[in-house]
Each structure stands twice: as C-alpha cells, then as structure tokens.
Amino acid sequence: MHDDAMTTSKPAASASRGLGDELPDTMRAWVLGGPDELSLQSKPMPVPGRAEVLVRIDAVAICATDLEVISYGTPAMIEGGAPFNKNFTPGHEYMGTVAALGPGVDEFRVGERVTVEIHAGCGQCKRCRMGMYTSCHNYGMNYGDHDKGHRANGFTTNGGFAEYAVNNINTLIRVPDQMSDEEATLVVTAGTSMYGLTELGGLVAGESVVVIGPGPIGLLAVAVAKALGASPVILIGTRESRNAIGQKLGADHVIDARSEDVVARVKELTGKGADYVVDCAGTETTVNQAVHMTNRGGRICLAAFPKSAVSFDLGALAVNNIYLYGIRGEGKSATHRAMAFMEAGRFDASLVHTHTFPLDDLPTALKHARERIDDAIKVVVSNQPGITGGAKGK
Numbered sequence: 276m277h278d279d280a281m282t283t284s285k286p287a288a289s290a291s292r293g294l295g296d297e298l299p300d301t302m303r304a305w306v307l308g309g310p311d312e313l314s315l316q317s318k319p320m321p322v323p324g325r326a327e328v329l330v331r332i333d334a335v336a337i338c339a340t341d342l343e344v345i346s347y348g349t350p351a352m353i354e355g356g357a358p359f360n361k362n363f364t365p366g367h368e369y370m371g372t373v374a375a376l377g378p379g380v381d382e383f384r385v386g387e388r389v390t391v392e393i394h395a396g397c398g399q400c401k402r403c404r405m406g407m408y409t410s411c412h413n414y415g416m417n418y419g420d421h422d423k424g425h426r427a428n429g430f431t432t433n434g435g436f437a438e439y440a441v442n443n444i445n446t447l448i449r450v451p452d453q454m455s456d457e458e459a460t461l462v463v464t465a466g467t468s469m470y471g472l473t474e475l476g477g478l479v480a481g482e483s484v485v486v487i488g489p490g491p492i493g494l495l496a497v498a499v500a501k502a503l504g505a506s507p508v509i510l511i512g513t514r515e516s517r518n519a520i521g522q523k524l525g526a527d528h529v530i531d532a533r534s535e536d537v538v539a540r541v542k543e544l545t546g547k548g549a550d551y552v553v554d555c556a557g558t559e560t561t562v563n564q565a566v567h568m569t570n571r572g573g574r575i576c577l578a579a580f581p582k583s584a585v586s587f588d589l590g591a592l593a594v595n596n597i598y599l600y601g602i603r604g605e606g607k608s609a610t611h612r613a614m615a616f617m618e619a620g621r622f623d624a625s626l627v628h629t630h631t632f633p634l635d636d637l638p639t640a641l642k643h644a645r646e647r648i649d650d651a652i653k654v655v656v657s658n659q660p661g662i663t664g665g666a667k668g669k
C-alpha cells in the first residue's frame with residue numbers, strides 16, 4: 276500500500292532501541308509553558324504502575340485538538356485547570372513499542388508494537404461501567420485527594436510529544452507487522468469515526484450516510500461507513516483535493532460546498548434525505564445543513580467541537596423526530612474495531628497521512644498542520660532514526 280519509502284517508517288527500523296534493560300533514566304519531551312510556548316526538555320523516565328506499561332513512542336500524529344490545546348488550553352485539563360506552565364506534555368495520537376511493564380502486567384510483552392486510544396476511564400463510574408469511558412464522570416480526576424485513576428494522555432495526563440509515555444493496558448491495540456508507524460497512528464482517528472457511527476446505530480448497511488467536513492475524522496468516517504456497508508456514502512467539503520481523497524476512501528458522491536446547494540443535492544441523491552449525517556465541521560452553517568438534510572426519524576452525529584455557541588433550527592429537529600448525538604473521542608473499544616478493518620485492508624487510512632517530521636522539528640510539523648502547508652492533512656512526528664522530514668513520497 277505504501278510507495279513512499281522515503282519518509283514512511285517500517286517496523287524493522289524499530290529494533291530494540293531504548294527498551295527493557297536499555298531504558299535510559301531520562302527522556303526528551305516537549306513541554307507546554309504559556310499558550311503557544313513549547314520547549315524541548317529533559318524529563319525523568321515515567322514509571323508504569325499496576326495495569327500500565329511504558330510505551331516507547333515511535334510516531335505521533337498531530338490532531339486539530341492538539342492545536343487547540345497548545346493555543347487555548349481546552350479541552351485539556353491538568354490538576355483541575357488550564358494545562359499551562361504545569362510541566363505538561365501534549366500529543367495524543369501515538370503508537371510505539373512496549374518498553375517496560377508495570378507490576379503484574381502479563382497482557383503485553385516488551386518489544387510488541389502497539390497503538391493507543393486516548394481515554395482510560397476511572398473504571399468505576401456509571402459511564403465507565405457502560406463502556407462510555409470517554410465520558411467518564413471522573414474526567415481529569417487523577418491528582419491529590421481527587422485521584423480516581425482517570426487518564427487521557429495529552430489531555431489530563433502527559434501525552435505523546437515525547438520519547439516515552441505511560442499507558443493503561445486497556446488503551447493499547449496491537450499493531451500488525453505490515454502496518455507502518457504512520458498508518459498505526461491513524462487507528463485512533465478511525466476509531467473516533469467508528470464510535471460516531473456506532474452511536475448512530477452501528478448497523479448502517481444499506482443506509483445513506485452523509486459526512487460533512489473532509490478532515491481526518493471525516494475522511495475516515497467515509498471509509499468506515501463504506502466498510503460497514505452504508506449506501507450511498509456522500510462527502511461534503513470545500514477542498515477539491517480532500518474530496519478526491521474521500522472518493523478513494525469510498526465516497527459514492529462528493530458535493531462541493533462552495534458551488535452546490537448541499538441540502539438540495541443530498542435530497543436529490545437520497546430521495547427523502549439522509550438516514551445518518553456525521554458533522555465533522557461543527558459550524559453554524561453545517562449544523563443547520565445537517566438538520567435540514569436528515570430524513571424524518573434520522574440521526575445526526577456531531578463529531579466536532581464548535582468553539583462558540585451555535586444557533587440552529589431546533590424546531591425542524593423536533594418536528595421531524597431527528598436524533599442528535601454528541602460524541603467524544605473513541606469509546607466502547609471502537610478503536611479495536613477500526614484496527615480490524617485496517618488490518619484487513621478494508622480501506623487505506625494512510626491516504627490521509629501527508630507529512631512526517633522528526634520529534635525535534637515539532638514546531639515545523641505543527642505549523643504545517645495549522646496552516647495546511649503543502650495541502651497537509653495528517654502530519655506525523657517520528658522518533659525513528661533517520662527521519663529527515665517533509666512531504667510523504669517526496
């Protein structure tokens with residue numbers, strides 16, 4: 276699947292660098308000072324506790340939410356407040372190699388390649404007991420007298436822009452040998468798309484699915500919906516290059532939001548409107564479009580975090596018996612299901628990976644992601660030796 280030998284890391288490059296007995300006492304990690312102030316520092320090597328392992332981070336993808344956290348703090352929350360000047364390391368979409376085991380861990384071995392999901396719930400609240408650990412009622416309660424054991428690396432605990440991180444075993448997914456580091460970082464993104472579709476009902480074979488917004492989650496929502504048998508799958512976006520990737524990932528139709536009446540076009544393609552709409556843009560315009568393009572009794576998933584209050588046609592929602600679901604992250608083991616599709620080659624998630632840079636060049640990588648330089652979609656930062664940095668395949 277990969278013809279991009281130049282900048283795509285293969286598992287062979289991992290070797291046994293920095294694992295087990297070779298573990299150093301300190302590691303390099305990017306630390307968030309004030310807003311937009313990141314510095315590369317030396318930190319003590321984290322130590323895994325019960326039901327945890329130490330992961331040597333081999334690659335970490337940049338998410339739009341990382342950019343939010345670094346500039347505005349939310350939705351990260353460290354010790355009950357903003358994450359600034361708390362020795363906090365952001366980054367949450369990473370993969371790597373098991374480097375050490377906590378006491379009693381026999382579920383994994385040192386040297387196994389793993390990718391991670393973000394949230395390890397407290398395991399004891401009402402939502403965790405339902406499998407909704409991304410909505411844990413003890414979110415961020417992992418310090419002082421409040422310590423309920425919740426972890427969301429890169430949000431409430433240290434994350435992946437570093438050489439190592441500690442993960443609860445429940446957040447680990449094994450990576451098959453043939454999958455590149457970069458593709459493995461995308462499993463959690465596909466898992467978020469999977470979770471959204473699961474919450475909408477899951478059995479989408481033969482149902483129409485519209486995805487608004489061809490960012491990484493939107494593009495992989497197209498891929499997952501197609502793999503689940505949805506028909507037709509329709510993608511709405513404003514960038515032709517991204518809509519084209521959506522077609523490669525399985526969109527039956529793409530709609531250019533700049534030149535077409537998207538609601539009319541969806542109705543034309545589906546008859547009475549869409550059964551399911553996944554809004555990955557989260558703007559006032561797209562939320563209203565979602566409400567008006569969903570058929571009576573249909574369902575909308577809001578997979579984006581709007582920055583401010585959004586005004587929308589609630590009356591149309593009620594009178595048409597439309598359901599609206601807010602989803603957070605990748606609950607109910609959706610990431611494992613996404614990996615099953617990716618391992619089986621049901622879609623090529625690596626189509627959304629565009630750039631790789633070494634960890635030391637994180638600021639350059641963040642700039643590419645933020646400004647979408649060179650049509651950047653998923654920008655990955657790698658710890659593998661020999662990564663020089665730049666666009667995939669160039």
Ligand SMILES: [Zn+2]
Pocket residue numbers: 338339340341367368
């Ligand atoms: Zn993310």
Ligand SMILES: [Zn+2]
Pocket residue numbers: 396397398399400401402403404408410411412413
């Ligand atoms: Zn919980």
